[in-house]
Amino acid sequence: MKKIELVNISKKFDNDLILDKINLNVEAGELVALLGPSGCGKTTTLKLIAGLLGPDQGDILFGEKSVLNTKVEKRSSVLVFQDYLLFPHMTVRDNIAFGLKMRGVSKAKREAKAESLLEMVDLPGYSHYYPHEISGGQKQRVSLARALAIDPEVLLLDEPLSNLDYNLREDMQNLILELHNKNDMTTIFVTHDHEEAMLLSDKIAIMNKGKVEQYGSGEEIYKKPVNKFVADFFGTANYIKGRIEKGSFYFNSTKIPLKNQFNELNKNEINTAMIRPENIEINSKVKNGINLKAEIIERKFIGGKLNYRFKLKNGHELVASTFIEDHNILNEECNLSVKFENIWFMAL
Numbered sequence: 001m002k003k004i005e006l007v008n009i010s011k012k013f014d015n016d017l018i019l020d021k022i023n024l025n026v027e028a029g030e031l032v033a034l035l036g037p038s039g040c041g042k043t044t045t046l047k048l049i050a051g052l053l054g055p056d057q058g059d060i061l062f063g064e065k066s067v068l069n070t071k072v073e074k075r076s077s078v079l080v081f082q083d084y085l086l087f088p089h090m091t092v093r094d095n096i097a098f099g100l101k102m103r104g105v106s107k108a109k110r111e112a113k114a115e116s117l118l119e120m121v122d123l124p125g126y127s128h129y130y131p132h133e134i135s136g137g138q139k140q141r142v143s144l145a146r147a148l149a150i151d152p153e154v155l156l157l158d159e160p161l162s163n164l165d166y167n168l169r170e171d172m173q174n175l176i177l178e179l180h181n182k183n184d185m186t187t188i189f190v191t192h193d194h195e196e197a198m199l200l201s202d203k204i205a206i207m208n209k210g211k212v213e214q215y216g217s218g219e220e221i222y223k224k225p226v227n228k229f230v231a232d233f234f235g236t237a238n239y240i241k242g243r244i245e246k247g248s249f250y251f252n253s254t255k256i257p258l259k260n261q262f263n264e265l266n267k268n269e270i271n272t273a274m275i276r277p278e279n280i281e282i283n284s285k286v287k288n289g290i291n292l293k294a295e296i297i298e299r300k301f302i303g304g305k306l307n308y309r310f311k312l313k314n315g316h317e318l319v320a321s322t323f324i325e326d327h328n329i330l331n332e333e334c335n336l337s338v339k340f341e342n343i344w345f346m347a348l
């Protein structure tokens with residue numbers, strides 16, 4: 001297990017700055033997700049950690065040691081690509097044992113290891129199959145087994161679940177968690193699905209345009225996003241514009257006390273309150289919160305949840321979602337309330 005540290009990493013392709021002074025600390029044994037939209041630099045970051053690319057600036061440490069001059073095969077890390085990259089002319093067993101063969105491990109030992117890894121990824125009996133004879137989900141398991149064959153201290157997974165359908169994804173998510181916990185590894189995986197990132201990882205680095213916008217637990221990022229990009233990437237959000245007056249936030253004449261519901265922002269910069277849809281309560285008054293009159297203008301049943309759209313007196317629209325409770329009357333006036341603790345402030 002190794003701690004991984006990226007220090008001020010920058011990378012250019014031609015003249016395009018793809019990574020811009022990235023800093024990231026992954027503790028030994030942690031499972032971390034790199035999350036962000038297509039093209040933000042997630043795969044490039046993994047390739048730099050694996051040693052398939054070198055940075056133009058900055059340092060990469062495994063433990064306390066820089067690995068910039070350490071070759072790919074000596075880094076004790078392994079990168080699993082989303083399109084498996086199995087050797088088509090080799091059996092499943094030979095694919096898994098390939099890295100061990102390169103390291104001079106005897107035939108008997110590497111075959112025994114391949115068999116035990118096939119058990120671990122739940123594919124016993126598949127050793128004699130060729131890649132074209134197995135499904136996409138099975139190929140993904142084989143490529144994981146191949147990666148684990150060399151007992152890596154650092155496992156790097158590039159969108160391991162993106163080619164799999166919904167049910168298989170769940171199985172693979174469980175398998176990745178199980179393998180990570182069993183094998184004493186530090187694992188970093190790339191995804192563009194925020195729910196998957198929250199489900200699997202201890203921490204999430206949310207990336208945008210070559211920068212890490214925020215790094216923390218899923219809950220922290222969801223509840224306390226540092227900016228609108230992060231808030232929107234993590235789900236639906238309502239934004240209410242207001243103003244700071246005498247140390248409080250005012251939305252029209254509604255006063256919201258500013259406690260610690262913002263990060264290191266200068267109070268005077270705050271101009272927006274963010275509210276997640278599930279934190280809006282319908283037709284119940286709260287004491288330590290705001291209460292607003294609104295009209296229901298849309299109701300959508302989405303299975304297990306109802307999504308509503310409301311219009312406030314000043315024309316501002318809000319979305320809310322509730323489980324089960326039904327407020328079915330369109331155009332009817334109702335009361336919306338939000339507890340102060342569920343309001344997060346931002347500067348937009």
Ligand SMILES: Nc1ncnc2c1ncn2[C@@H]1O[C@H](COP(=O)(O)OP(=O)(O)OP(=O)(O)O)[C@@H](O)[C@H]1O
Binds near residue numbers: 014038040041
């Ligand atoms: N070898 C390369 N040469 C030139 N440009 C590259 C190279 N590799 C990546 N890029 C560019 O760098 C940017 C970041 O690519 P990267 O693959 O890291 O993004 P990503 O966040 O992993 O995206 P995705 O989710 O689509 O895989 C993209 O604009 C891409 O076109």
